[in-house]
Amino acid sequence: MSEKLEQSWNKPFKIESSIDSLRNTKDPIIIYALTDEAEAIANACKEKGIQITAFCDNEIRKTKKLYWGLEVIFTPNLPKKFTRAKFIIAHQSLDDCAEQLTDFGYYDFYSPLNLLKDYEVENYSYLTSESYMKNKINNIIKINELYFDKSKTYVRSVDVVITTKCSMNCESCANLMQYYVNAKNTDEAVLEAVKNLSENVDHVSEYRVIGGEPLMNKKWAEITNGIIEQDPSRTVYVYTNATICPKEDQLKSFNGKNIHFFITDYDELSKNISKTVDALERNNVPYKIRPAGNWVDCSRIRKHNRSTERLKQVFKECCAKELFTLISGKFFTCPFIANAAELKAIPDNKADYVDLLSDEPNMRQKLTRLINKETFFPACDFCDGRPHAPESAKEYAGRGLIKAAKQIPTNTRLPFEQNK
Numbered sequence: 001m002s003e004k005l006e007q008s009w010n011k012p013f014k015i016e017s018s019i020d021s022l023r024n025t026k027d028p029i030i031i032y033a034l035t036d037e038a039e040a041i042a043n044a045c046k047e048k049g050i051q052i053t054a055f056c057d058n059e060i061r062k063t064k065k066l067y068w069g070l071e072v073i074f075t076p077n078l079p080k081k082f083t084r085a086k087f088i089i090a091h092q093s094l095d096d097c098a099e100q101l102t103d104f105g106y107y108d109f110y111s112p113l114n115l116l117k118d119y120e121v122e123n124y125s126y127l128t129s130e131s132y133m134k135n136k137i138n139n140i141i142k143i144n145e146l147y148f149d150k151s152k153t154y155v156r157s158v159d160v161v162i163t164t165k166c167s168m169n170c171e172s173c174a175n176l177m178q179y180y181v182n183a184k185n186t187d188e189a190v191l192e193a194v195k196n197l198s199e200n201v202d203h204v205s206e207y208r209v210i211g212g213e214p215l216m217n218k219k220w221a222e223i224t225n226g227i228i229e230q231d232p233s234r235t236v237y238v239y240t241n242a243t244i245c246p247k248e249d250q251l252k253s254f255n256g257k258n259i260h261f262f263i264t265d266y267d268e269l270s271k272n273i274s275k276t277v278d279a280l281e282r283n284n285v286p287y288k289i290r291p292a293g294n295w296v297d298c299s300r301i302r303k304h305n306r307s308t309e310r311l312k313q314v315f316k317e318c319c320a321k322e323l324f325t326l327i328s329g330k331f332f333t334c335p336f337i338a339n340a341a342e343l344k345a346i347p348d349n350k351a352d353y354v355d356l357l358s359d360e361p362n363m364r365q366k367l368t369r370l371i372n373k374e375t376f377f378p379a380c381d382f383c384d385g386r387p388h389a390p391e392s393a394k395e396y397a398g399r400g401l402i403k404a405a406k407q408i409p410t411n412t413r414l415p416f417e418q419n420k
């Protein structure tokens with residue numbers, strides 16, 4: 001008998017923890033979305049006699065070929081195929097996924113918790129390495145346990161920005177690097193901020209060391225080690241564009257620690273990708289490579305003067321609202337607000353962030369409020385929006401899908417308006 005857990009708060013939808021009803025249903029069963037964990041969830045379903053019909057994903061490029069031998073449906077196209085369906089949510093943002101699917105007229109959502117609890121990772125091979133998958137499975141189990149625990153506040157990942165310098169110069173960088181005239185390292189008191197964050201929430205699944213390009217900060221390895229030394233049970237990822245090869249002694253210092261590399265492959269722009277991979281393999285540092293693919297254009301900073309209803313819609317459709325970001329000691333819920341604030345391109349509004357270095361009381365309550373916020377932030381009015389599926393979004397002012405990493409000449413900075 002599966003363990004039945006309560007969903008953590010009142011939502012217009014319900015995510016079931018029990019998977020019993022999936023065994024004998026006549027409804028199609030779909031795994032949402034093609035996360036790394038999706039193939040493990042599919043294996044676990046097979047073991048438990050649950051027949052999966054298809055996968056779905058918001059990225060159209062992922063729907064071009066079979067996955068795990070099954071069709072991958074572009075999520076906005078689901079209603080054309082199925083009037084009813086049951087969904088197992090393989091993504092860490094359970095509410096976000098359920099909310100999007102509710103808009104398409106679906107109501108049956110399931111957590112993969114009871115599928116994965118007794119899943120043996122080593123019984124299968126995967127598209128990623130076994131150690132990478134083990135880590136992902138442990139994380140998703142923890143996230144799902146916390147999801148059903150009303151008393152807990154958790155962060156599925158936090159992007160720790162250690163520099164706004166980048167070795168590439170992407171015109172439409174979603175992290176707004178193209179606007180920084182005086183790009184610099186942003187690591188002052190970064191470890192103190194990380195410590196204060198971790199002491200005031202119940203769980204952070206992943207710390208992601210990012211930039212810009214984090215390896216532009218000469219102290220990147222020291223900071224990465226510093227994050228994990230605060231608590232060796234943490235999981236840390238270094239996100240790189242593979243233009244700079246990490247040094248041997250830096251990688252050696254990660255030995256035996258839960259530190260991974262996440263490489264975005266920008267083809268010929270990622271000029272040191274082979275050297276980086278060789279060095280990681282030589283030093284047993286787990287890594288994953290993901291092609292850059294297409295981006296959703298979302299990097300312009302401009303005031304929209306939207307009504308409250310329109311702001312609610314832009315936030316509802318946003319796929320980045322849980323991309324928690326720590327920069328210069330402040331904790332934000334998305335990279336747009338974090339960097340627009342760092343650039344001083346938007347008015348300073350305390351409703352947009354929590355200052356992790358302030359000695360104001362009630363930091364835990366402030367973080368809980370920010371993390372669990374269900375409606376928009378003041379800064380959302382300066383953002384074009386970042387919808388899961390731009391073609392069907394109701395409130396989006398960007399250009400839709402664009403080619404990733406179009407470069408502008410080195411040292412060119414894009415102008416932006418400073419909104420007071």
Ligand code: SF4
Nearest residue numbers: 166168170173177212
């Ligand atoms: S590589 Fe491009 S997208 Fe990535 S941080 Fe640098 S400028 Fe931004």
Ligand code: SF4
Nearest residue numbers: 318320321334380383
């Ligand atoms: S500013 Fe608002 S709408 Fe834009 S990415 Fe952040 S949370 Fe989403």
